[in-house]
Amino acid sequence: MVMKAPVADARNGSVVDRLVGIDLARGLAVFGMYAAHLGPDPGEGGLVGFLMELTHGRPSALFAVLAGFSILLITGRKAPKSGIAGRQAIARVAIRALVLLALGSILGCLGTQVEVILEYYGICFLLVLPLHRLSAYQLGLIAAATALVLPQVRSSLLSVAPNLLDPVFNLMVNGYYPAVTWVPFLIAGMAIARLNLNTLAAHWRLGLAGVALAVLGHGGSLLALSSRALTETSLWWSDVDGAFEPSKSSFIVKSSWIAAPHSETTLSIVGSTGCAMIILAACMLAVDALPRLRKLVWPIIAVGSMSLTAYVLH
Structure with missing residues (x-):
């Protein structure tokens, strides 16, 4: 069984079960974002x-998948909440989305060099909330369909209005985390949340499915780029050399075969979703199979349980 830790609900003093593996994965995502924003330049090469x-x-991307998971933790994971409880849950998600939008705007005004993701998450929350009553199968199909279609929609919109400065267009299409290509991550997280994750077999299936998606996304990109005799074949998994800049390779920018982070392509979304599923499954397996590990990683779990606060502080 999945290890769970009781966490007191500050509003009413009740006890709410949290999946410890989810908090561990969320904590790893937060520290990963710390490293991306504050760590050494990847261009230095070597192991570091x-x-x-x-x-x-x-x-x-892992954080986005877990955000989708969290939406169903609020609205009803195994079965959607109904009646007054259901309406209250929807209101909680909507309020959380508005808070994210507000915090993102405030942090953006500070002039930091870090690309603030919170505004984009707020938009994504509102976009996927109507799907909270669907089954895991339905959510999985929608996640796959949006991962396939929306990157092409975004590309078409950018070709029509590449320099449009509208704030909504920036959040939806032209920003660093465009909502139109990030909602598949949240929908995938919602689909995962709807699954029965109470067995080791379920964790293994989730991890193996993640491996398949990672291979499909990044492996497919590698094969496609290599077959076209492109020099920037590292774009199947990274953009450490900056080859993704339009001034350096106009073909690469327009290609749908890239799977580098933030390339907003179908293969990138598929590969990153697979990596997120692998990490999530590994975290759940670890805390389940190695109970003592939980004591060693409790600081990461603690950060994961208050990830928004940790992100804003950094």
């Missing part, structure tokens, strides 16, 4: 450069 490159794009 390689490890730093792994933190670019992937922690934020």
Whole structure:
């Protein structure tokens, strides 16, 4: 069984079960974003450069998948809440989305060099909230469909209005974390949350499915780029050399075969979702199979349980 820790609900003093593996994965995502924003430049090369490159794009994708998971923790994971409880849950998610939008705007006004993701998450919360009553199968199909279609929609919109400065267009299409290509991550997280994750077999299936998606996304990109005799074949998993800049390779920018972080392509979304599923499954397996590990990683779990606060502080 999945290890759970009782956490007091500050509003009413009740006890709410939290999946410890989820908090561990969320904590790893937060520290990964710390490394991406504050760590050494991946361009330095070597082992440190390689490890730093792994933190670019992937922690934020993991965070997005877990955000979708969290939506169903609020609205009803095994079965959607109904009646007054259901309406209250929807209101909680909507309020959380508005808080994220407000915090993101405030942090953006501070002039930090870090790309603030909170505004984009707020928009994504509102976009996927109507899907909270669907089954895991339905959510999985929608996640796959949006991962396939929305990157092409975004590309078409950018070709029509590449320099549009509208704030909503920036959040939806032209920003660093465009909502139109990040909602598949949240929907995938919602689909995962709807699954029965109470057995080791379920954790293994989740991890193996993640491996399949990671291979499909990044492996497919590697094969496609290599077959086209492109020099920037590192774009199947990274952009450490900056080859993704339009001034350096106009073909690469327009190509749908890239899977580098923040390339906003179908293969990138599929590969990053797979990596997120692998980490999530590994965290759940670890805290379940190795109970003593929980004591060793409790600081990470604690950060994961208050990830928004930790992100804002950093």
